[in-house]
Amino acid sequence: MKNELSQILGEASAEIKNQDADLEQIRIKYLGKKGKLTDILKKLGTLPAEERPVIGAFANEIKTKIEELIAKKQKELAGLNIEKKLAEEKIDITLPAKQKETGKRHPISQIMLSLEEIFIGMGFNIVKGPEIEYAYYNFDALNSPKNHPARDIQDTFYIRKDEKEIREDDILLRCHTSSVQIRFMEKNKPPIKIVAPGRTFRVDLDSTHTPVFHQFEGLVVDKNITLVDLKDTLEAVFRGLFGEDAEIRLRPHYFPFTEPSAEVDAKCFVCGGNNENCPTCRGEGWLEMLGAGMVHPKVLAGCGIDPTVYTGFAFGMGLERLAMVKFGIDDIRNLFENNMRFLRQF
Ligand code: PHE
Numbered sequence: 001m002k003n004e005l006s007q008i009l010g011e012a013s014a015e016i017k018n019q020d021a022d023l024e025q026i027r028i029k030y031l032g033k034k035g036k037l038t039d040i041l042k043k044l045g046t047l048p049a050e051e052r053p054v055i056g057a058f059a060n061e062i063k064t065k066i067e068e069l070i071a072k073k074q075k076e077l078a079g080l081n082i083e084k085k086l087a088e089e090k091i092d093i094t095l096p097a098k099q100k101e102t103g104k105r106h107p108i109s110q111i112m113l114s115l116e117e118i119f120i121g122m123g124f125n126i127v128k129g130p131e132i133e134y135a136y137y138n139f140d141a142l143n144s145p146k147n148h149p150a151r152d153i154q155d156t157f158y159i160r161k162d163e164k165e166i167r168e169d170d171i172l173l174r175c176h177t178s179s180v181q182i183r184f185m186e187k188n189k190p191p192i193k194i195v196a197p198g199r200t201f202r203v204d205l206d207s208t209h210t211p212v213f214h215q216f217e218g219l220v221v222d223k224n225i226t227l228v229d230l231k232d233t234l235e236a237v238f239r240g241l242f243g244e245d246a247e248i249r250l251r252p253h254y255f256p257f258t259e260p261s262a263e264v265d266a267k268c269f270v271c272g273g274n275n276e277n278c279p280t281c282r283g284e285g286w287l288e289m290l291g292a293g294m295v296h297p298k299v300l301a302g303c304g305i306d307p308t309v310y311t312g313f314a315f316g317m318g319l320e321r322l323a324m325v326k327f328g329i330d331d332i333r334n335l336f337e338n339n340m341r342f343l344r345q346f
Contacts, residue, residue, distance in 0.1 A: 001040065001047065001055050008036050009062045016069045020077065023070050030066055037063055107323045107346045108214055108335060111241075112197050115216055115319075118240040119195045122233070124218070127194045129180035131201070132159060136168040137179040142257040143298045150175060157201050157211075173201035176316055177217035178257060181295075184219065185303035190310050191222040197319075207331045214319035221295065221305065221312030227260070230292055230313035234264055238289075241326065242269055249286065258293025258314060265289060269325060280325070287325055290317035 012030045019026060030036050041059055044052055105113070116126055129137075139151055146166045150156060157173040180196035196217040205211060220229065231250060238246040247267035255261040265286035271278035273285030281287050292315035297307035320332050327346050329335065334342050 012066045124195045133174040135170040141182040144256045177215040181219045218315045225311045259296045261293035
């Protein structure tokens with residue numbers, strides 16, 4: 001039996017030596033409940049009484065030895081693992097750091113936010129209206145007759161249109177933000193001082209028009225509001241956007257919903273009106289920027305506001321146009337193509 005025990009020690013130590021993982025299995029194989037060593041100890045009872053303590057003590061010695069061998073190997077393996085890890089995870093501190101790209105606002109959003117800030121500073125409220133609109137709010141309530149050319153399907157996108165007649169409940173994509181004026185005046189009475197930024201839609205596509213674009217509407221209604229207030233407000237806005245030297249002028253124009261109406265030009269930001277060959281204003285000295293006017297009495301009355309007591313001014317500007325002038329963009333379509341090389345410049 002002593003020989004058997006020595007043999008077990010020999011076997012176990014050889015196995016432990018060659019093992020490079022799972023030492024637990026070896027422990028179970030030799031020292032477990034059904035292990036080889038345990039099997040032998042079970043036979044201890046068959047030995048003559050005087051041999052039992054000797055063999056028992058020897059068996060214990062073997063057991064301790066195997067345990068020690070396992071523990072030693074375990075330490076060895078742990079050390080190897082750390083070395084292996086260190087070798088594998090070598091950090092190259094000379095590698096350039098990963099660059100984090102910082103996002104930026106789209107030029108249109110930049111203009112929109114600047115305008116919102118300027119108008120909030122002047123005490124305006126920002127309101128929003130639906131992009132899908134009834135023809136009533138887009139045209140009729142704005143004093144645009146049923147035969148107005150903008151109502152044609154060549155100009156306006158319709159979601160639902162009566163085939164036989166032009167109706168107030170035709171549904172369309174709003175072609176300007178002026179519809180928000182009506183929605184607001186239906187629910188709120190003067191004093192009114194709002195701006196309405198948002199997306200607008202027209203059937204149009206060339207270097208200065210896209211089917212989707214953005215407008216920024218303004219509306220002020222109160223007692224004693226005059227054209228002077230309109231000009232003063234817009235001048236303040238353009239100075240806020242383009243600097244203290246900005247200058248504007250009003251040119252007579254026609255809109256069904258304002259009377260009198262004007263187109264507003266800004267002194268050319270590039271040449272200041274001093275270069276006959278200026279590529280931006282083509283030597284005109286002025287850049288056409290937006291439409292404006294005094295709210296038509298019919299529009300006020302239609303919303304339940306007495307035009308003999310109240311007057312108001314309104315304006316609507318295209319944000320793409322502003323962005324193009326401010327950032328020197330020559331083709332409006334660039335603003336919608338999501339070309340990173342283009343957008344990164346602003
Ligand atoms: N709605 C007009 C347009 O889209 C702009 C405008 C707004 C004109 C308000 C006058 C008053 O061209």
